[in-house]
Amino acid sequence: MGYLFGIIIFVLDVWAIASVINSNAERTNKIIWVLLIAVLPVIGLIAWWFAGPKANYNRG
Secondary structure (H helix, E strand, C coil): CHHHHHHHHHHHHHHHHHHHHCCCCCHHHHHHHHHHHHHCHHHHHHHHHHHCCCCCCCCC
16 A cells, blocks of 8 residues: 555646746746755655745647
């Protein structure tokens, strides 16, 4: 069961990092958020969800 939790957190972290990279945030802020998510996967993911930059995908 622990492996499943680890895989889910990993996938969500990759998604969060991709979202940060595709956001309009400044480069320094992107680096800080990516490091936070990578070093503290669960806490970083929760912090990003509530306060981090979200991706800006152009639709149309």
